[in-house]
Amino acid sequence: MVDLTRRFDVLVIGGGNAALCAAISARRAGASVLVLEGAPKFYRGGNTRHTRNMRCAHDAATEILTGPYTEEEFWKDLLLVTGGQTDEELARFMIHESKDILNWIVEQGVRWQPSLGGTLSLGRTNSFFLGGGRAMLNALYRTAEELGVDVLYNAEVIDLKIEDGMFLSAQLKQPVGGKTEVRASTLVAAAGGFEANIEWLKEYWGEAADNFLIRGTPYNRGAILKMLLAKGVQETGDPTQCHAVAIDARAPKFDGGIITRHDSVVFGIVVNKHAERFYDEGEDIWPKRYAIWGRLVAAQPDQIAYIIFDSTVVTSFMPTLFPPIAGATIAELAGKLELDASALEKTITEFNAAVQPGTFDHTILDDCATQGIAPAKTHWARRIETAPYLAYPVRPGITFTYLGTRVNKQSRMLMKDGKPSANMFAAGEIMAGNVLGKGYAAGIGMTIGSVFGRVAGREAAKNARN
Template sequence: MTTESFDTDVLVIGGGNAALCAAIMAREGGARVLLLESAPREWRGGNSGHTRNLRCMHDAPQDVLVEAYPEEEFWQDLLKVTGGLTNEHLARMVIRASSTCRTWMRRHGVIFQPPLSGALHVARTNAFFMGGGKALVNAYYRSAENLGVEVRYDAPVDRLEIEDGIFKAAWVKGRRIAARSCVLAAGGFESNREWLREAWGRNERGEFPADNFLIRGTAFNQGVLLRHMLEDHHADRIGDPTQAHMVAIDARAPLYDGGICTRIDCVSLGVVVNREARRFYDEGEDFWPKRYAIWGRLVAMQPQQIGYSIIDSKAIGRFMPPVFPGVRANTLEELATRLELDVPTFMQTMNEYNAACRVGRFDHTALDDCHTEGVTPAKTHWARPIDTAPFYGYALRPGVTFTYLGLKVDDTAAVRFNDEPSRNLFVAGEMMAGNVLGKGYTAGVGMSIGTAFGRIAGRNAALAAQGKPAARGAVADDTTQHMKEAA
């Protein structure tokens, strides 16, 4: 009888936050772990290098979090932005896990900074990493390697061997790598222009909207394994291929890896017009961290997939400045000309908006009573006439962070085939985020999902490598003790 030879116990495919959490957890569970990162070492970490924080539930002030952000409020925030397109069981599991993960993260080198103040409104809800996502990624790689995780760079996986829902091996540059279990954490398909084109198709104007999308993160998320799993292995899927974490960013941003500094954060303090110089959505609907991620899709639906954020000097100093300066003018007419917008239409839009403003007590840190009347779309909060020179305009494009089409899971993080969970193939991060994020986004929740499911997937991959069944639910705070109990 021939005994199958394995190159490793747990194979982790991907190199960002979710993959690293999985690799570390699997190694802590006693497994030999090999992590394959498709990017070169200098570009390792995928989109995680561009992150800054994770959203955390807490019932009272905790270390770097002020006041309280209870489970129900977190859930309602998520429910609102997703419009109900979320799995409540999995979402609440992520929410609860977010309250306990920081101790584990610190143990693996992540340093959190003191609470932020100012206009971001997130000191209560989000824990920020000192040095941002790149520092987090580097800390995890150091910890993983110190624990004995083997890491290979420039190692893109192009196909998997799966038999009857059981993972057998992965192929990298013609080489077969066999493992007892596997975690898929290789990201979405946002960097694959042809797939984006296919998903979005043509609009009523005959345009391919995807041709004008910019990618906020890595160029390496081509969706190769996601498509392979969906089309070749017929894994159960979740999500709409047109839904994504999509932000309005500076139209001058690079095609890839522009990151957070290209985001335009003055939308709620002014108005946004399209190429036809007309407003198209309520700029003051809610606090910016709860609404910034809807604006990429809104701009994507406009002619030529472009918009223009217009502010006056009263807004300066009340938002995080982007990396590129805005177009500046001393009059609104001059600003329209410099932005190449139709001047009469632009002036009509601005005059109607200014006349509709009902200014009460302006407070950009609260849902104030400054609103419009008699103009469509309305502006619900922070509505003040744009009348104080100099004036500024920022051209906006859709900036895709990650896509929501992915693999369907349960609370074991197992990949499912015909609604049956695999015994040894798990998924985490962007490849399964659509289970929680059917649409929309709220700041930091992607890292919450990746951290929770990365740890779950890693724990269960280690158990599978030992021939043991997967454990259900989130990982306990005391990881080592939890692994002993699970074993």
């Protein structure tokens, strides 16, 4: 049993990667730590359960990474995907710190493995967790508990007492025991974004949000974020920006995870409900572009689209939970998708006629392109002509939102007057908007969580001692 009458040095709200990195870091610095996870134990960990890898800078190849990935290359990649909408000081700090995270995370019991075939060409830039996100999460929990971190599940925080930028206590509600006040010298907020709060999403997206699918936990409803912003913490990030990918339209409303994501876009074409293409499927290397497709599909009629390809490419990407829909002819496929057959045939015929000769190589920006159609497909363009013809229906799959709390390099929250909070820190999705103004690069969410989680825990422990 956790003694809630005592005063803890550090209170961590949240139960995913960022929260656990903060808890472990604080505990290793000598602080007493309580973690409040709002979900039941089985669903602990937020979106960390669904992850596979982390993007970290490194100067040389390792046993699990095929080559160097310098800080400057990481920065250029981040600059590209965000269109410059990032806090450069915080972003460069995160990238520099990520080099040490590769080893630090192993010291906390996490294990790496080489990347699998078909995993977005990430063998050089991203480290993959042995056993996936859940195994990584279990390792962090095991280490935290061995160090003496207290953890409570089904622990819903319903209020925060904050005065003049100083955290005093949290009001906790549990299924058994009712409401309790929890006191701590410092607070680390690591409770995720508001992606599972459809009503909040609709404030910015309108009725279209009803057609969004939530890739991760149904527990990330943004309650802690809303409380902090209401109590004087400065916000950062665009509320309409998020990490959103194209996922299978047959996926569940919540918690479908990574096995519902489609990485087949570059191997075919994407059409909307009118059987019309609407964006360049070969714009750039997939890890730098896969996260734009959620927003692209969100802008289409009824928030639905279809990835169309043929039987020659079915082994070129990771399989997903749902099998592709097949047709012996384009017309038969169109019928199964409830698309206009003549419109789909016209789109594919025009696309095939526009494909120019080239040497296909999905690992580089190759010379396989179209000519004379709009939108163009600038790389990896190949004719769709070998039956059976295949398709995946896709909808926007929201991973996490970018509206969050403003922080400095110590992960300390800034108040609306610009002054640092007395004793409040943030890590993970709840502050990701500092780094991600828009766009996404594979594995960077885990980088943000690990780097700023470690910093937040260390700084919170120091603050508590003082």
